[in-house]
Amino acid sequence: MNLTDKAQLMNEETIRRAITRIAHEILEKNQGVKDLVLVGIRRRGVPLALRLQQKIQEIEGVQVPLGALDITLYRDDLTTLDVQPVIHKTEVPFSLTKKTVVLVDDVLYTGRTVRAALDALIDIGRPQAIQLAVLIDRGHRELPIRADFVGKNVPTSKREVISVCVAEVDGEEGVSIQDMAE
Numbered sequence: 001m002n003l004t005d006k007a008q009l010m011n012e013e014t015i016r017r018a019i020t021r022i023a024h025e026i027l028e029k030n031q032g033v034k035d036l037v038l039v040g041i042r043r044r045g046v047p048l049a050l051r052l053q054q055k056i057q058e059i060e061g062v063q064v065p066l067g068a069l070d071i072t073l074y075r076d077d078l079t080t081l082d083v084q085p086v087i088h089k090t091e092v093p094f095s096l097t098k099k100t101v102v103l104v105d106d107v108l109y110t111g112r113t114v115r116a117a118l119d120a121l122i123d124i125g126r127p128q129a130i131q132l133a134v135l136i137d138r139g140h141r142e143l144p145i146r147a148d149f150v151g152k153n154v155p156t157s158k159r160e161v162i163s164v165c166v167a168e169v170d171g172e173e174g175v176s177i178q179d180m181a182e
């Protein structure tokens with residue numbers, strides 16, 4: 001494999017602005033915080049959901065409930081169709097009945113992780129609606145899934161890999177793209 005240099009797509013400041021914008025968009029679409037809950041997908045969706053929770057609290061003065069889903073995709077590489085999402089743990093210690101759930105993840109690619117998350121949420125309760133917020137939408141969906149809130153749309157080739165780093169997990173902030181050329 002012949003790795004090219006990483007190109008930076010977002011830094012701490014642009015990530016922060018995107019989160020602020022998405023928080024406002026969530027509040028605008030849902031006309032406030034009534035019946036709103038956030039659920040992050042581990043690992044990096046959880047700190048992003050926490051930031052949205054904090055931003056929404058700053059704007060509205062209300063702390064919306066925050067849960068987490070632990071889903072891992074097992075695949076040989078990022079191009080194979082044969083990926084198996086496995087739900088390890090669900091930490092949603094509140095009722096989802098009649099709630100609007102905003103599911104949060106760092107990257108949306110094939111949509112398989114989100115599909116597994118939707119299954120898990122529907123198993124937990126009976127939400128009124130589920131919306132999706134992602135920091136990066138890189139395209140190449142293999143399922144009919146789309147995000148309601150997007151930090152940055154990044155057209156990619158399937159050979160490329162997006163890396164999202166958040167301080168809570170990686171000790172630094174940033175989004176980069178790298179071509180994994182053969």
Ligand SMILES: O=P(O)(O)OC[C@H]1O[C@H](OP(=O)(O)OP(=O)(O)O)[C@H](O)[C@@H]1O
Pocket residue numbers: 041042043044072073105106107108109110111112113114
């Ligand atoms: O739309 P999809 O094809 O499902 O891809 C998106 C998922 O891939 C990444 O997780 P990954 O499995 O790479 O694990 P990681 O976040 O722990 O690195 C990312 O965090 C998303 O959850």
Ligand SMILES: O=c1cc[nH]c(=O)[nH]1
Pocket residue numbers: 078107109138160161162163164
């Ligand atoms: O490029 C990708 C694809 C899926 N998930 C990631 O985190 N990056």
